[in-house]
Amino acid sequence: MTFSIINNLTASQNHSIRLKELFSQSDSVLIVSPFLMGDFTDFLSELELHALKKIHLVTTLPPRSFDQIKKINSLVSLIDFPKIKSGEIACQVSLNNKLHGKIYILKNNDEHIAAIVSSANFTDSGLARNHEWGIEFSDGETIAKLEQDILNTLEVRQIEFDQIHRMHEAANDFLNQQPETEERKIDLDLTEHISAYNWHQKLDENIDYFLKPIGYTDAPVETNRLFNRATERLHFSKQRPNGVKPGDILITYGVGTTKILSIYRATSYPLYVSEEEMEEEEWLERWPWYVTAENMTTSYGARWSYHNFTIGGLRQDFLNQYPEGDITAVGGKTLGALQFGKDKLNLSEDFAKFIIEKIRNA
Numbered sequence: 261m262t263f264s265i266i267n268n269l270t271a272s273q274n275h276s277i278r279l280k281e282l283f284s285q286s287d288s289v290l291i292v293s294p295f296l297m298g299d300f301t302d303f304l305s306e307l308e309l310h311a312l313k314k315i316h317l318v319t320t321l322p323p324r325s326f327d328q329i330k331k332i333n334s335l336v337s338l339i340d341f342p343k344i345k346s347g348e349i350a351c352q353v354s355l356n357n358k359l360h361g362k363i364y365i366l367k368n369n370d371e372h373i374a375a376i377v378s379s380a381n382f383t384d385s386g387l388a389r390n391h392e393w394g395i396e397f398s399d400g401e402t403i404a405k406l407e408q409d410i411l412n413t414l415e416v417r418q419i420e421f422d423q424i425h426r427m428h429e430a431a432n433d434f435l436n437q438q439p440e441t442e443e444r445k446i447d448l449d450l451t452e453h454i455s456a457y458n459w460h461q462k463l464d465e466n467i468d469y470f471l472k473p474i475g476y477t478d479a480p481v482e483t484n485r486l487f488n489r490a491t492e493r494l495h496f497s498k499q500r501p502n503g504v505k506p507g508d509i510l511i512t513y514g515v516g517t518t519k520i521l522s523i524y525r526a527t528s529y530p531l532y533v534s535e536e537e538m539e540e541e542e543w544l545e546r547w548p549w550y551v552t553a554e555n556m557t558t559s560y561g562a563r564w565s566y567h568n569f570t571i572g573g574l575r576q577d578f579l580n581q582y583p584e585g586d587i588t589a590v591g592g593k594t595l596g597a598l599q600f601g602k603d604k605l606n607l608s609e610d611f612a613k614f615i616i617e618k619i620r621n622a
Contacts, residue, residue: 263397266376268388275380275394276303276387282366282374284308290365292318292410293382295327296334302384304341311368314350318410320357323449329431332450336428339421353424355416355451362386362394365407372403416451417620427451468508468589469612471571471605473515473598480516487512487522487561491554494524495547497603501530504551504604511607511615513571520569522561523619524553560619567622569615571595578614587611 268274283289284307296319297303317338321328335353343349364376378394380386397403427450434448472494475481494510504510510524530549538544555561575587575595587593589606597605607615 261397261399261402263395266378266394266396268380268390268392271388274388275376275378275392278376278396279364279387280307282364282376283312285311285373286366286368287311287313288316288367289314290316290318290363290367290407290410291382292359292361292363292365293386294320294359294362295381295383295386296331297383297387298330298334298337300334300338300341304343309343309349312349314352315344316352316354318354318356318359318414320359321355321451322357323451324446326446328448328450329435332424332427332431335419335424339424352417353419354414355419356413357415358413363406363410365403365410372398372400372407374398375403375406377406468503468505469607469609470504470508470510471595471598471607471612472510472512473603474512474521475515477515481514481521483517483565485514487555487564488558489555489561490558491527491552492524493550494526494553495544496530496549496551497547498549499603500549501551501604503606505529509556509612509616510551510553510604511612514564517565518570518572519564519567520571520574520615520619521564522555523557523616525556526551526553528552557619560622569618569622574615574618575611578611581614582610585610 266273266275266278271277280303289312296317315338317335319331319335321331338344339351339353341349344351362378362381364378364382365372366374374396375398376394376396378392380390380392380394386392430450431448434446438446474494494512496504504526506526506528508526510526512521512524513519514521528551530551533544533548533550538548560567572595578585578587579593586608587595588597588611589608591608595605
């Protein structure tokens with residue numbers, strides 16, 4: 261494998277110059293960098309973009325740091341760039357808060373043409389002024405493996421543009437309230453505006469995972485019912501759902517279809533409906549307990565019926581892959597307890613995360 265060294269010691273062949281050359285030859289670029297230039301416009305406006313069809317950016321957005329405020333301004337400059345805003349160039353923004361490496365991968369017609377692994381962040385100083393060194397190589401097989409490794413580390417695969425704009429508004433509101441804020445730890449977590457992020461980052465904390473049916477035999481879930489509301493009440497039977505607490509993950513499936521509907525994070529302890537509510541809704545007499553919950557997979561919940569993730573099928577897939585694995589938190593191998601009318605089943609962490617990963621990638 262041949263390679264070349266790139267550095268910023270001369271203005272005629274630094275990282276910025278070389279990347280601009282490679283951008284002009286590519287229809288797809290992957291930028292992996294923890295730190296970003298304040299405004300993408302200056303860089304992108306100097307490029308020949310007639311061939312470019314997609315930019316995929318992987319970066320960080322660390323909660324409670326001042327860096328997230330600077331970062332969100334940078335992301336807005338990227339998604340508001342005219343060719344991206346119009347859709348002429350597709351743009352995907354992903355997060356990996358453990359990221360430290362800086363990597364640039366360029367493709368044309370699905371063929372890897374070059375990769376640069378470097379010390380240089382995608383900043384003005386990193387690409388041109390700092391003393392940075394990088395290695396460029398073009399072996400397609402090696403680049404493909406590197407790219408897959410990067411994609412496997414993503415904590416958030418895609419932040420929607422409207423989420424970026426909401427985070428930008430939240431950052432501006434924060435600064436308006438605290439205009440003298442310095443660069444230090446701050447009480448602000450912009451990632452709360454990304455539903456897919458907030459719950460995934462907390463899966464290793466002291467939480468429980470439950471499989472919860474929705475509907476019942478006489479009223480099964482119909483395939484045209486959507487589960488894409490951001491917040492929801494998840495109801496339980498007359499027996500208080502002890503053990504469910506804020507932060508716990510509730511994987512819901514539809515009675516009748518047995519398909520996964522959506523995944524929720526409890527935001528309250530169990531609550532009991534009021535007498536007024538019970539009088540207005542007769543079914544609440546049978547299901548009076550509930551927890552408030554945040555929907556972690558709203559996009560999937562809008563199209564759950566198009567997928568075939570049944571609880572039985574997922575159980576079998578898990579055991580085929582992990583024959584010694586457990587399905588329930590007490591070491592069971594079956595979902596049989598649900599057949600006896602239970603309104604929740606405490607899952608093993610491994611099986612729950614197996615389901616979560618399937619739904620996240622759907």
